[in-house]
Amino acid sequence: MSLTADLPVGDLQFYDNYVPALAPGNWRITVGHTLAGVVTGDLGAIQNMVVSAPQFAIDTNAVLNQYPPAGSTGQYAQVLPHIVLNDALLPWERTMTGSSDNPWLALLVLGEDEIVGGTGSPTRAQAGTVASFLSADPAVLKPDITQEGDVADTDPCAFIQLSTTLFTALTPRLTELRFLAHCRQSNIADKAEQGLEANGLFSVVVGNRFPAAPAQGGPGAQKSIAHLVSLEGLEPYLVDQPDFGGFTSVALISLASWTFNTMADQLQDFRGLMENLVAQEYDGTTYTPDDLWLRLPEPSPAIDTGTPAGAEADRRLADGFVPTPYQFRTGEQTFAWYRGPCVPVLTMPLSDGTLLPTADAALIYQSAFGVFDASLATAWQTGRALALADRAFGQALYDFRQRGHQLTDSLLQRLQSDAFSADQIAGLSGNTLVQDEFLQFLTSDLPSAPGLAGAARPATGPLPAGAAPDLDQDPARDPDPARDPDPVTTVKNFLADPQAQALIADETQDALLPVATWLANLLLLYPVPFNLLVPDGRMLAPETLRFFYLDGNWLRALTDGALSIGMQSSRDSFFTEIMGDVIRQAATTAAQALRARRIGVDPPAAEAAENLVSGFLLRSAVVSGWPNLAVHGSVGGEDLRILRMDRLADDLLFCLFWGVPDCVEFAEPQEGFRFGVDDDGNVPVRQPLAGGSVPLGTQLATPLLLVPGSLRADGDNVLDVATAAQQIQGALSAARVAVDDFGPADFALQMVKSPEAIKFTSPTG
Template sequence: MAIFTGGKSTAINSPRHLTLRHARRVIGLKKQSLGLLGPDEEVTEPTLAPGEEKVDSYWAPGLEAGPSYSINVTQTIKTPNQDESLVLQGQQDFTVDAPQFTLPEGSIHSVYPPSGYSEDHRILPHVVLTDPHLPWERRGSPKTPEHLGDRNRVPWLAVFSFTQDELKLSAEALASMFQKTSDQLQKPVKQSSTLAINMTVADLCATTDMVTPVSNLQPSTIQDARGDFIFVPAELFTSLFSTFDQSSQRQVPASPDTMPYQFLSHVRNINTTGMAVSGVEDVGIFSVVLGNRAGPLDNLAPATVSVHLVSIEGVEAMQFPISQPYVALCSLHSWTYTVLPPRMLNVPDAMEALGRTLGVLRPPESVIAALKARNDRVSDRIACRLDDGYSLVTYRTQTGERSVALYRGPLTPTVVPPLTMNHCSNSGIDLQILDKEVGIMDVSYSSAWQLGRTLALGDEAFTAALMRLRRAIHTGAMKASKIRVVQQESADALRTRTDLLKDLPTMVTHLHQIPGLGFQSPQIGKIYLEEAIKLARHLAQSPDGSMYDEHNAPNSNDWMVVLKWLMDRMFLDGVPAHYLISDPFHLEPESLRFFSIDQNWVDALIDGALSLGNHQGDDPDRAAIKAALNDYIQQGPQLLDQETQVPSYGFFLRSDLVTMFPDLRVKTLPQQSNPPKRAPLLRHEIITDGVMLCLLDRTPGSEDFTGLTFTQPPHQQRFAVARGLDVTAVKVDIRRQYTVDESIRDKDVNQHDPLTPEIKYQPDTADNLFIWGSQPGTADLRILRLPRFADVQLQYLQEKMGTYDAGSTPTKYFDDDTATSALFALQMNDPIYYLEIGLQGNPALQSLAAPPRPRTLRFLEPARVAPLLPTGTSSSSSSSPQPPDEPPAKDDDRGPVTTLFSRPAGYHPGPHILASLGPHVRAIRTRNLPSPQVTGDDTPAQFPKYTCSVVTSGLSYVQVGDNLPQDLIFAIGVSENDTSTYQLTEFDVRIRLGPVNPTIHTLMQDYDGPGPRMLDNLRFNVLPQFDHQGGDVYLLLRLLPRSATGRIEIRKVREMGFLLSLATVNLFPDHQTLVRLDTMAYYTDPSHPTQETNFDANIINSKA
């Protein structure tokens, strides 16, 4: 869902967008203060502080859709030699395209009340749209008074709510109304769950017993358009578009009146800090369309209401009275909700109840208490495990038996200490822990390891980048290790090729002195990890030698991909929900649960992901990658002066409030500076309907996290008719509004109190502001009387807001003379509720109290696999066995390692095995395949391939004969670059200049034409330049990317053809001559900055 910001987007497509955007902002502000901002860099801060909003009456586009427009252009041409001038005129007719019968995907940001939920009858349903211009993109009323044109505008959208009996068509009506429709409308016709019917405009026009405003919208051009249509009873439609006099009697005009709906749409510009959905941007601008009908007032049981966002375009062109029983309106969005009887649960009650459910993520206390009450050792142990957040799960062993195991996800109710083991795992089996008291295996970390491997296998881009990164580390580390081992043997052991050839006769007798240089060699093993870490840290740097921190350019694009993927997993992105919450009872409805993040579980997840590509058993390359990742976490981005933020705590909020207000604003206490030094929330998402996840890096209850505040978002507030509403009266509190500065407003001690006295109207009160029913004593309409309601609000504010002393002159707090939709929206807002929860000293969170620890990886020792042959031996016997250079290494503190290929002494093979060894069984011939070897010193990304040629237009060669200047086409194609990660900064074509020479062929003697120009690929500029080298002159044609950064990803380039205008090609005497031209590509990769190639230009002399 795109969020309109009114400017440059700050969204980052990452689950860590909150921390990355915060770091980018802090770094930008520091650069700005130090004067280090580049020419293409800018730092933009929201004009609104967190929690603030700006309300506008409307945002109208420059041109409305619907009418036809024309552009007239007049050009006068004068010449110095003639007195007369030439006048040219042109006209272009056009129309503006905008949604009409359906809305684009993502147009609806939210609705209230949410679909399927319940709400009080006072509440007016509303729709929040992501496009602030959408309600005014079409003309709602062509007769808007000019004096209101700059303050209000009638939208083409309106929200109507209907009870089921108002829209439900009988079976007889459905059968008779759609008899003349086409076969595109499926028969028998059925209404949807919101009582709409989907059909084309052509079928709508063929429907009988109804009228529609669509017939006034040039239906000949929109016959094939399809939409949802509702059929409103003509009597109800008349009431919705009529005026009411002072005695609340309906006054039916000659045509429908849409002017009251100018007060029911407005625009809200908000700061999105602390919001789960809109928080992807710093600023969000939304349009809001309100309904004007309250829910049923006298229902004794919950009543279902259908809400429709309808188009009222063309309504004013209709005529009253309506001659048919129904009016068809186009419904652009619809949903249903339930209107509760009076005095049932509401938002403040739900918030208050939620604050009493604060706890940690574990099974309910009743379950644990029942186990402890049994007073036996096994039950007590299981209760202890459940208290630590474990669940009992079905487990199948490697041999296939079904059993039970203990499992706990990464979210724990207690702080888990680090494990004593620190080595990597090759299978995850060694991460299982046996609970000896109950004989049940704990598979938590083993499951995390397997999940990490599975997630990595499912991400093709990450797997490919990891393989290339591993190859780069292994190739470079082996080369450096071999050089060090050879140099350790003797200072002059590293010899040149000439010295080696001189000593060939005596070399054979000294071959046994060459140290082992294989990966399994003890000498290599001692230093390989050190060299691998050095190379991994080099790849994890940026070209300027600093560490790559996701805010600068990387040395290796593969490291960039791997780092992003690993950090996303440390934020638990992509982890399935049943791994996070092992039992639904841990998170009950209407509950708030805190947790700590088990770093051991995250370590196992990362270790499993990085285990891909391990073909050696021992895996120091994995440990080297982890060392580089730890450097990134410990150092953090430059200019940020803090470690990289990694989540260690968090909470789940499961409540209907999350569904009602998806952007429920979360704020941590105490309030920090703006911008804060650290991002308050590291991850904030709605992971499923009604469940919010927040991750933090601070301990709940600590000095920097004393509490939480949940607040209704500014653009998802409730709108209500009044403070009190029933069948007998409406009670309205006029809220204070100000047109003065905030500093002056804060001086008013009564700013949060409503104006007195309250306004109370009964159904028979004269000049009412609410219409109960079409007849006295009924409540079938329940609509706002506009503009009467807005005028009463304005009058009350003008008379009762009072003044303040501005020097010696009393000045009004409120000074305005026009009722607007923005002012009316502030009045219709229901009170904004917030829930503040104190965390300090809360006994429910004592299990989470722990000193902060670094969130770096701890499984840093390479995995150990016993070699198939003892150290220092060879797979083939030697006629002159030599003693090993040193004794075999002793086992480390993890104990001896036994080979996986040995069997116990008492092993006897079974009959099913011996059966395959009988003399009558033919052996299966197999062919030994050579193992793939890592050769070369290729970088993680390969060079692309360039194909170049020079031709005359329409030919496949350069044709000469008359030796006249001609246009030369340089065709340059790029291939084998789909997966290349190089970034091209320049591509040069080098042409040697000179006269015709039988030995040195040159394309041209000189060039003085108008220059080159690009053909199709306008991503480049081509610039000519003369170059002098060694007495020769060259024409250098430089292709430069048209980019602010000066570079372009080569995988985005397919061709770079250009034309060299009016070039005089040398006329060679032979019929065919080949001229060699050189090319040079320049890249940002410091290890491989250039790529040089050449090609031949085929010159054909047509006269020879």
């Protein structure tokens, strides 16, 4: 199988299957060597080996997505449930008799009263061991499989039991299996970090039964149970009229299971959940976009803004502050304002010369009202505490400072010595551009630099033979009243020069890299406690979406606090102060590339017009129901770079954009396409081939009425897959589109129900 390279974000590629080159099981490698004329016999060796593949259980991390979502309630009567697996090979890792491209897995959709036993589990699955499952039972049919060498008798497994009648009614036929599993490839750049494969390849197993719904107009919901089962060893029974002999039930290994409820209520489907996020911001007839900012809701009763104190409190709350208890060092109790890094307004950046050497320096006192603003002080102390807790970062920061000090001393020694030429001084750097700038600095700027005037002369190389130095003209040997002999001042003036900083930054890149990488994680708030991001739960109630900007001042205080550790002298402090901009720029650059390194994908993205970071927090059941939710933030139709997107909890999604989007779109994941029919039982007929007169996937003709004509006759809402495939091929032929080998990918394209999406646009977007 040849994967599509550089698949665009939002696109999806279907593949029939992904069959491994070597089947699982016990293998023997025999190597022989015959020597001519040797009577003792052939020389050879035998090596036994086991090719491992899941057989009785799978890793829980292999399940990426389920539809309908586990525990959800929605209008699912027209969809075919499916499960998305993070392992693209899994459905074909075991071989079924008769065909190597038939999956060994099937997804069964069952009613609670259709499963035999297992009453102690929500999914009616029974727990046991491999040995107990395989043990013979005169009434229960067990699969005819060989236990692999790496599977112990005591290994746990889960299984379900179905009556033989129900087994025949529900299970896919052996000829239908290939249509119910396929592979999908999508770009993972718009997904939360979940350890996904960088190639974005997933496998999907689709059920063949529509979930049961309540009677028309009836109350409540109908519970369904989905089981991903193994059909290995049951091939003789996957036919229309199998012979079960004296068996009355069939035992099936259950590899994954979940429950969901089907009803006529749309509140728990994707569209209903997303629309409900905005519906809460309506007050009956009007909608205020301002209500989607991350801040406390308006207090009730409203604040009296007629007084200076009331107006100030109202402004603070609107700007995202919350009042929090505050205790003076004297023990007195009062309150202070606090605001985290996620703010609803743009903030005025601190001036470049602002120094925050301590938390107290970052504490703001509002003398007009006698109240402290502890936002930046909290950020500073948080950065320091996180840095002190990470020994590796402390060591990396120490190594960087030591490297900087050593380089400074070496440069100054060469500048103040006649033993080195300009070429030898500039030879400290391998960067040609830095060399050129620094040579210019040596020949022109250095003699006139404050505190360095006369401290060194630009050397021009060794003197000609027989020539004597002109001591009277040598400022390095001739005292000059303008010369500052103070070494501290000399070092400070040297470090303050931009060319010197550029050279030091260039030569300390290796030592700066781990420091910048750690600070990049800090700038993206990975280690920052959530209660500092959202200090009051009322700011992010259940089923809410809140947007924000990142406060650069808060991040500045956070990094200053982290860089404050390990100061051993004034020289350390001055070096950190002088190199602060270099360190922060390196951290910012690392932060822009951090997500690409973590997920292995760096998609093309629009460059941010301004050095701003924005984002959102989504707290909703849509996050738990669609863990692979796709998110796009764009400006003028071009996607912005996602700096971070993580699920902080089962129902909480956190996202940061490089820039400020004018549109944010939330969509069901491409690889999580639903299968099924519309409310009338129709499926669209889509262009299945690329390069035709219309684009791939375009609807070609009148929708095909698939249901009820393609259901099995027993009334269990089971799709007759073979008949459905034939009807779809007939509809394509009628539309004058011929598909030579109609396979699982073609069937998937025709049966998908396009994912839903909802867009939030700014008032100016």
